[in-house]
Amino acid sequence: MKHIQINASRNYEVLIGRNLLKDAGKWIANVLKPCKLCIITDDTVAKLYAEPLHASLKEEGFELCQYVFAHGELSKNVTTYSQILEYMASENLTRTDAVVALGGGVTGDMAGFAAASYLRGIPFIQIPTTLLAAVDSSVGGKTGVNLESGKNLVGAFWQPSLVLCDCDTFKSLSYDLMLDGISEAIKYGAIVDSVLFDFIAQEDIFSDSVLEQITAHCVRIKSEVVEEDEKETGRRQLLNFGHTVGHAIEKCSHYTISHGHAVAIGMLIAARAAFKLGYSKENCAPAIEESLKKYRYPLHCPYTAKELAAVALNDKKRSGQEITLVLPSVIGECYLQKTKISELEHFIAQGLSE
Structure with a gap:
C-alpha cells in the first residue's frame, strides 16, 4: 500500500492499495474518534460496496446512517445537495460527526460540499471507487455542484481528513x-x-x-x-x-x-x-x-x-x-x-x- 501525504489547510493521507475497503473502519478510526458517520453514495455504488464498508465501520464502533441518490452527473445539482443537507439534519449530525463519500467524482464533490457547509463545516472522508475520482477529484479539496448555467459553479474548498483508494473497485467499472x-x-x-x-x-x-x-x-x-x-x-x-x-x-x-x-x-x-x-x-x-x-x-x-x-x-x-x-x-x-x-x-x- 502507498501512503501519500497532502499538506494543505488540513493535512491528510491518501492511501492507495488493494483490498482496503474491508479495513476502512480501521483506517478511518486512525483519524476520527468514534462518532456518527453519514455515508453518501449513489444507487449503483451502494449495491456494490456499502455492505462491506458498513461492516468494517461498525466493527470499529462507528454509528452509521446513509443517503443514496440516483447515479450520474444529472444528480449533481442544488436540489440533491439540499436533500443531502436535510437528511443530515434529520439524522441530528453534530460537529463531532462526519461524512463519508463512497463513489466517484459526483459523489465526492457533493458529499464534500455538504460536509463543508453543514454546521459551517464537519470532517469528511473520501473513498473513491472510480479511476477518475482516484487520480483526480478525491484529492485537493475542491467540492461543489452544477447549476443550470454551468458546471461546478457553486462549491467550496474543503479538504478531506483521509482519502482511502481501494484499486480493486476499478474492476467493477465499464x-x-x-x-x-x-x-x-x-x-x-x-x-x-x-x-x-x-x-x-x-x-x-x-x-x-x-x-x-x-x-x-x-x-x-x-x-x-x-x-x-x-x-x-x-x-x-x-x-x-x-x-x-x-x-x-x-x-x-x-x-x-x-x-x-x-x-x-x-x-x-x-x-x-x-x-x-x-x-x-x-x-x-x-x-x-x-x-x-x-x-x-x-x-x-x-x-x-x-x-x-x-x-x-x-x-x-x-x-x-x-x-x-x-x-x-x-x-x-x-x-x-x-x-x-x-x-x-x-x-x-x-x-x-x-
Missing part, C-alpha cells in the same frame, strides 16, 4: 468509465510529466499493478500542485487543461458526454488551437490525438464554436472580460494564457478544425 480516468491521467502527463504521458501512450496500463502505480503517480503530482496553490489562484489552474471546453461539451450534451470523454476532446481542441495561433513551441495535438485514439476515445465534437463559447463564458475561470486558458507549450509543459472573451469563439473554432 471500459467507458475507465476512459474517464485515463483522460485525467493523460492530462497530468501533458501538463507536467512527459515521461508519464509517454508511458500511458505506449504501454498497456490495464494491469492491476500499473493502474495502482499510475494512480499514485497522479496523486503525487496533484499533491505538489495543491500544496503550492490550494485555492487555485495560480499554478493549480494548470490542472484545468482541457476543462474549459470540456465542461462546455458536457453542458451542451446535457451530460450525455461524460466528464473524462469531454476533457479528452477539450485537450485536443486546446492543443490544436494553441499551435495554430502560435502559442505552442511545438504541435502537441498529434501526440495527444494518438494517445487518445489508442484508447478509442470518440473525438468528434458535435457542437459549434459558437455554442461552446457561449457556455464556456460562464466558466468559473473567467475574470471580467478575460478567461484563463491552459495551453501546452510542449508535451509535459503547459502554461496559463489569459484570453479576451471576444476571442474565445475564434480560439475554439481553430481547435475544432483539423
Whole structure:
C-alpha cells in the first residue's frame, strides 16, 4: 500500500492499495474518534460496496446512517445537495460527526460540499471507487455542484481528513468509465510529466499493478500542485487543461458526454488551437490525438464554436472580460494564457478544425 501525504489547510493521507475497503473502519478510526458517520453514495455504488464498508465501520464502533441518490452527473445539482443537507439534519449530525463519500467524482464533490457547509463545516472522508475520482477529484479539496448555467459553479474548498483508494473497485467499472480516468491521467502527463504521458501512450496500463502505480503517480503530482496553490489562484489552474471546453461539451450534451470523454476532446481542441495561433513551441495535438485514439476515445465534437463559447463564458475561470486558458507549450509543459472573451469563439473554432 502507498501512503501519500497532502499538506494543505488540513493535512491528510491518501492511501492507495488493494483490498482496503474491508479495513476502512480501521483506517478511518486512525483519524476520527468514534462518532456518527453519514455515508453518501449513489444507487449503483451502494449495491456494490456499502455492505462491506458498513461492516468494517461498525466493527470499529462507528454509528452509521446513509443517503443514496440516483447515479450520474444529472444528480449533481442544488436540489440533491439540499436533500443531502436535510437528511443530515434529520439524522441530528453534530460537529463531532462526519461524512463519508463512497463513489466517484459526483459523489465526492457533493458529499464534500455538504460536509463543508453543514454546521459551517464537519470532517469528511473520501473513498473513491472510480479511476477518475482516484487520480483526480478525491484529492485537493475542491467540492461543489452544477447549476443550470454551468458546471461546478457553486462549491467550496474543503479538504478531506483521509482519502482511502481501494484499486480493486476499478474492476467493477465499464471500459467507458475507465476512459474517464485515463483522460485525467493523460492530462497530468501533458501538463507536467512527459515521461508519464509517454508511458500511458505506449504501454498497456490495464494491469492491476500499473493502474495502482499510475494512480499514485497522479496523486503525487496533484499533491505538489495543491500544496503550492490550494485555492487555485495560480499554478493549480494548470490542472484545468482541457476543462474549459470540456465542461462546455458536457453542458451542451446535457451530460450525455461524460466528464473524462469531454476533457479528452477539450485537450485536443486546446492543443490544436494553441499551435495554430502560435502559442505552442511545438504541435502537441498529434501526440495527444494518438494517445487518445489508442484508447478509442470518440473525438468528434458535435457542437459549434459558437455554442461552446457561449457556455464556456460562464466558466468559473473567467475574470471580467478575460478567461484563463491552459495551453501546452510542449508535451509535459503547459502554461496559463489569459484570453479576451471576444476571442474565445475564434480560439475554439481553430481547435475544432483539423
